[in-house]
Amino acid sequence: MQNDIRVPVRFDKVAKSFGAVKVLEELSLDVEPGEFLVLLGASGSGKTTALRILAGLETASSGSVRIGDRDVTETLPKYRDVAMVFQSYALYPHKTVGENIGFPLKIRGATAAVIDAAVRDAARQVELDSLLDRYPRQLSGGQRQRVALARAIVRRPSVFLMDEPLSNLDAKLRGHMRAELKHMQHALGITTIYVTHDQVEAMTLAHRVAILEKGVLQQLDTPRKIYNDPANLFVAGFIGSPPMNFLKGTLKDGRFEMPGGSLGTTLKHSLAAATLGLRPEDARVAAVAGAAFRGMIYTNELIGDHTLITCEVEGQMIAVKAGKDFSGQPGDAVGIEAAPTATFVFDASTGARLR
Numbered sequence: 001m002q003n004d005i006r007v008p009v010r011f012d013k014v015a016k017s018f019g020a021v022k023v024l025e026e027l028s029l030d031v032e033p034g035e036f037l038v039l040l041g042a043s044g045s046g047k048t049t050a051l052r053i054l055a056g057l058e059t060a061s062s063g064s065v066r067i068g069d070r071d072v073t074e075t076l077p078k079y080r081d082v083a084m085v086f087q088s089y090a091l092y093p094h095k096t097v098g099e100n101i102g103f104p105l106k107i108r109g110a111t112a113a114v115i116d117a118a119v120r121d122a123a124r125q126v127e128l129d130s131l132l133d134r135y136p137r138q139l140s141g142g143q144r145q146r147v148a149l150a151r152a153i154v155r156r157p158s159v160f161l162m163d164e165p166l167s168n169l170d171a172k173l174r175g176h177m178r179a180e181l182k183h184m185q186h187a188l189g190i191t192t193i194y195v196t197h198d199q200v201e202a203m204t205l206a207h208r209v210a211i212l213e214k215g216v217l218q219q220l221d222t223p224r225k226i227y228n229d230p231a232n233l234f235v236a237g238f239i240g241s242p243p244m245n246f247l248k249g250t251l252k253d254g255r256f257e258m259p260g261g262s263l264g265t266t267l268k269h270s271l272a273a274a275t276l277g278l279r280p281e282d283a284r285v286a287a288v289a290g291a292a293f294r295g296m297i298y299t300n301e302l303i304g305d306h307t308l309i310t311c312e313v314e315g316q317m318i319a320v321k322a323g324k325d326f327s328g329q330p331g332d333a334v335g336i337e338a339a340p341t342a343t344f345v346f347d348a349s350t351g352a353r354l355r
Contacts, residue, residue: 007068009191010064011027012066013064036192045213045214046216048164054159056082067080082161083151085152085163091148097132097134097139101119122150126184128147128150145168148165149165166198182204211226213238233352244277251354258316259316260294260295260316269345271354276345278338278342285326290335294336297331297332298311307322
């Protein structure tokens with residue numbers, strides 16, 4: 001059933017300092033009603049601090065926060081109508097699954113009949129309806145995380161806040177839970193803000209991604225736009241697996257040059273210290289003669305559906321995705337080609353992208 005309360009969220013120049021340390025610098029962003037927004041960044045980027053300020057668990061040093069039409073900057077957490085799911089699950093070990101799920105309604109004073117119906121409905125949505133009498137110690141990690149999700153669902157909040165909820169799970173279970181989370185959020189339609197350092201989670205879950213670094217918003221856009229049109233060197237390097245190749249050289253009238261080769265770009269600039277960005281899937285192995293870059297194979301890794309080749313070109317490494325049947329071996333001479341339209345060029349001194 002679609003939730004009929006879809007509310008926007010707004011951060012307006014929200015800053016946070018702990019003593020002399022600035023953790024968040026005037027963060028401004030609008031989250032659309034019903035949107036799944038992911039705050040993505042490395043440890044210390046400010047993403048969890050932003051989430052905790054929205055939840056009311058931290059106080060902003062300056063700026064304001066709005067949920068729907070309410071300014072909640074000074075509002076106590078219990079009056080903000082948000083539900084938070086933590087990395088650690090935060091379940092009561094002495095309560096059953098059903099009691100854990102229903103606890104938010106119990107402390108509100110709901111009747112036993114209302115609690116029972118709501119618990120069964122929430123449990124059914126996360127496929128826990130057959131486990132309501134078990135205790136957390138009798139559950140797997142994935143099941144415990146689903147209990148935490150059901151406890152958030154049962155409240156029918158205006159906003160879901162999720163802080164690295166899948167990071168304690170193994171890789172296979174994370175993939176399964178990502179699919180469940182995405183389906184659940186779409187079905188419920190509740191505005192969701194999700195914190196992670198995992199770019200795969202960000203790219204697969206989000207309607208939009210906000211990338212933070214050292215407390216500063218670097219880019220806010222759809223996963224596709226961020227991947228295909230990164231705003232700067234940091235964003236380009238943070239998104240992509242395997243990561244984007246970065247080559248150091250110079251730019252002369254739009255042509256990138258480095259020891260071991262050169263490649264045309266779509267630019268007309270000249271720059272003494274330039275960084276060329278090239279994704280492994282946009283590069284290809286070619287004959288050495290006449291290739292843009294000439295080097296030798298450093299490693300050859302069969303991934304399954306493709307082979308990842310790392311080539312050394314005059315001391316710089318270039319990763320290239322090739323077919324799963326690629327037979328080149330370490331030490332073989334190799335050429336590397338790429339289309340000018342597949343390149344990104346950055347000012348090496350500032351990280352700014354040249355357009």
